[in-house]
Each structure stands twice: as C-alpha cells, then as structure tokens.
Ligand SMILES: NC(=O)C1=CN([C@@H]2O[C@H](COP(=O)(O)OP(=O)(O)OC[C@H]3O[C@@H](n4cnc5c(N)ncnc54)[C@H](OP(=O)(O)O)[C@@H]3O)[C@@H](O)[C@H]2O)C=CC1
C-alpha cells in the first residue's frame with residue numbers, strides 16, 4: 465500500500481467516532497520532521513514525548529512513531545517536486561493523528577503552502593493555538609501572565625484557499641474586464657468603482673458552513689473551561705468587508721443563539737437584560753436608547769429595528785437568562801480585528817477564546833505568542849472530525865536551522881496538546897511540569913535567555929533544553 469515507507473510493526477491506528485479520537489494504548493503516530501529548524505526540533509521533542517509516556521505509564525502505553533515525508537526531505541526521497549507524496553497522505557489517513565515540524569513556503573511564486581494543503585486535504589477546519597504564559601518566561605510585556613487566550617482559527621478557507629490570478633495573466637485581465645464592465649456596474653452599491661487594470665486578483669471566500677463549524681468548536685471548548693474563562697470573542701473586520709468578515713460575525717451569533725441558546729448570552733443581550741434588571745419599569749424604547757448611544761441620530765426605521773431587537777430578546781430569554789441568570793452563561797461578543805490586537809495587549813484578562821477567520825487568526829496567533837514568551841513557546845493543533853495534525857505556530861526559521869539552538873518548546877507543547885487530545889493527561893502534565901521548572905530555573909534557549917534579567921549566558925541548546933525538561937519531570 466505504501467511506496468517507500470513501512471509503518472511500525474507494532475501498534476494500531478487512532479480511529480474517530482462522532483469527531484472524537486479513540487486511542488489504543490500503542491498508537492502509531494506519523495510524524496513529519498519538517499524543513500529548516502525541523503532538523504533540530506523534532507529529535508529533541510520526540511525524546512521528551514517518549515520519556516514522559518514511559519514515566520507516566522511504564523510499559524502499558526507507548527507511541528510507535530512512523531516517519532513520513534514532506535517538504536525538502538520528501539523531494540530527496542521521492543524525487544523533484546514530490547513535496548507531499550501520496551505515502552504521507554495515506555499514512556495520516558490510516559493512522560488518524562499526526563504531528564509535524566514546520567515546512568517552508570516560498571514567497572511570491574513556487575509551490576503553495578504544504579502546511580495549508582495538509583489542513584485542506586484532511587479538512588482540519590479548526591486551528592487551535594493556546595497562548596498561555598508559563599511562570600518565569602521572560603516577555604517584553606509587564607504583565608504577560610494576564611494573557612491566557614486560545615485562538616480558534618478557521619483553517620480551510622479565506623484567502624488560504626489560494627485562488628488568485630497573477631497581474632497581467634490572461635485570466636486576470638479577463639476577470640478584471642468582466643468585473644469592471646459587467647459585475648461592478650450591475651451592483652449599485654459599488655457606484656463607479658473600477659479595479660486598476662494592472663492589479664492581481666485574489667478571492668476571499670468565507671462560507672456559512674465553514675464559519676459556523678469553527679464557532680461551534682470554539683463554543684464547545686468554552687463550555688469545558690472554568691466559569692471565569694467562558695467567553696468567546698468573534699474577531700472580524702466586518703466594518704470593511706461586510707459580506708465576508710461581517711458575515712462571519714453574523715453567522716457566529718446565529719449559531720450560538722440557536723445551537724447553544726440555553727448555554728450562552730451575547731454581550732448585547734446582557735446589556736438589555738441588565739438594563740431591565742436595574743430598572744424593571746424601563747420601557748422598550750428607553751432600553752434601546754441605553755444599548756445604542758447613537759440612537760437619537762438614527763433614522764426611524766433603524767430605531768424601530770433596535771426596539772424590535774430589545775423586545776425580541778426580552779420575550780425570548782428573560783425567563784431563562786434574566787435576573788442575573790445570564791452571568792452563568794458563556795458570554796459571546798465580537799471585536800473588530802485591529803482593535804483586538806491592542807486589546808490583547810492592554811486588557812488581556814478580558815479575553816479567552818478568540819474565534820477568527822483564517823488570515824486574522826494567523827496574524828493574531830503570532831502576536832499573542834509574542835506576549836506569552838515568543839514563537840518558541842507557541843503550540844498549535846489542526847483539528848477536524850476524522851483526523852488531527854499537531855504543529856507549532858512558527859515556521860522554519862531558516863537562519864537558525866541545523867544549529868541546535870532554537871527553542872523546541874513550541875513543538876513540545878504541540879505534543880502536549882496531542883497527548884491531552886488523546887486523553888494521556890498524565891504524560892502531558894509531566895512535560896508541562898518539567899518545562900515550567902526548567903524555565904523557572906533559567907535553563908532556557910537563546911530566545912528566552914536574551915530576554916531574561918540578567919540575560920542567561922550561555923543559553924541551552926535545543927537538545928539541552930529537552931534534556932532539562934526531562935530532568936525536571
Ligand atoms: N506551520 C508552518 O509550517 C509554518 C511555516 N512557515 C514558513 O516558515 C518559513 C519561515 O518563515 P518566517 O517568516 O521566517 O517565520 P518563522 O516563524 O519561521 O521565524 C520567524 C522568527 O521567529 C523566531 N522563531 C521561530 N521559531 C522559533 C523557535 N523554535 N525558537 C525560537 N525562536 C523562533 C525567530 O526569531 P529570532 O530570529 O528573532 O530569534 C525567527 O527568526 C516560511 O517559508 C513560512 O512560510 C511559517 C509559519 C508556519
């Protein structure tokens with residue numbers, strides 16, 4: 465069945481039922497070493513995973529690693545341009561859960577992202593990136609411990625679908641002509657706008673299905689968190705892109721107020737309810753004025769709509785959510801994307817789960833990681849209903865490749881997410897304990913060492929950091 469690889473002789477696949485993994489005691493887990501710093505990161509990480517599983521479970525549980533190929537290594541093994549061989553896809557399909565190092569994507573031309581391709585091929589629609597501060601980690605921020613967010617990023621669509629046309633190509637010219645001469649004039653709201661004739665064109669599809677399944681997963685996660693962290697923020701640029709980013713917000717609210725009606729309250733609903741709680745005699749119109757400060761200057765139609773909203777909310781959920789009951793529900797709000805970048809820095813403790821479209825989540829997860837200790841400490845998971853691939857937030861950091869110096873924390877913490885996903889909590893806890901103790905003791909790689917006061921010199925190597933973690937189990 466495989467052309468050039470052979471699965472381990474011992475072990476069995478992780479299977480899925482209703483979107484949840486069923487994990488044997490000896491799962492076979494395919495891994496992709498990755499390009500660039502993958503050569504340093506993977507051996508260090510694997511050592512930590514094996515040591516944690518051994519210490520937690522003795523001989524009763526074990527991971528059988530299955531090396532599969534992607535990126536440069538795959539081309540060496542399978543031939544020119546064989547960046548993502550069928551063997552690799554078949555292995556992930558057969559064994560269900562995989563982990564990978566970073567893979568290079570050229571800028572401007574060349575192959576499209578292999579990382580994105582894997583997410584799309586396996587329909588791994590939720591990219592989950594927790595940004596949590598580890599005590600003792602140096603940070604450029606004064607109170608990094610206040611940041612404890614999880615980016616839930618839609619992972620299959622948006623501009624990452626990669627449907628775009630190069631400036632000057634025949635199809636691009638035809639498309640611009642069609643848009644300028646036909647489709648734009650036929651859409652009155654676009655007025656006399658025209659696309660410059662020398663533009664490249666990219667398409668940004670945002671679907672209702674894709675948005676809602678992501679928000680559903682974010683809500684399910686929020687319900688598992690302690691009460692104080694039960695908050696989902698829909699992040700969007702809906703003021704500018706109304707039918708893609710704005711629609712993401714609207715579909716998100718639609719989903720939570722239908723599928724999770726008894727478990728959630730939206731921020732606007734909470735204002736309406738608390739206004740009435742503060743003054744039971746408040747009329748619908750007075751309530752509407754309070755939730756919308758611009759009410760006075762609105763057209764009568766708009767004012768009627770807001771009054772209608774207040775009335776509908778009170779009729780629908782006063783009994784189930786009123787008199788303070790809403791405070792026990794998952795709060796769902798939304799924030800415009802540019803504002804959330806400053807909010808996570810100035811008021812980090814007001815956020816928990818950030819549900820985003822693909823591009824916003826890509827940006828936001830690097831930014832949030834910077835606060836919590838940098839990309840060397842930023843794990844991630846790509847989750848679907850019938851497979852999952854775990855990988856760090858960062859890329860191949862080519863200038864550091866092969867120097868045994870980068871921080872393996874991000875890949876190791878991605879493995880922690882994988883162990884937790886598998887239900888192997890004890891092994892995950894050992895690694896977290898070991899990592900926290902190593903960092904607290906100043907045993908860190910260059911990225912953290914340079915931020916410490918005083919700076920740690922010499923820093924640990926990538927491999928030494930892994931050994932320090934194991935020592936501190
Ligand atoms: N999922 C994936 O596989 C991803 C792949 N990529 C790809 O990676 C390639 C390189 O991208 P680039 O923009 O340089 O971004 P990278 O994330 O690879 O690196 C940017 C910088 O982040 C820091 N960094 C990254 N990894 C670590 C680590 N493990 N430990 C400590 N610091 C780290 C380094 O900062 P400093 O040098 O200042 O110390 C590094 O120079 C591109 O081809 C890109 O497409 C990018 C993101 C994700």
Ligand SMILES: O=C(O)CCC(=O)C(=O)O
Pocket residue numbers: 567568569577578579580826857859
């Ligand atoms: O695929 C790539 O090269 C970059 C992807 C990326 O930046 C990410 O997923 O965070």
Ligand SMILES: [Mg+2]
Pocket residue numbers: 826827830857
């Ligand atoms: Mg990124």
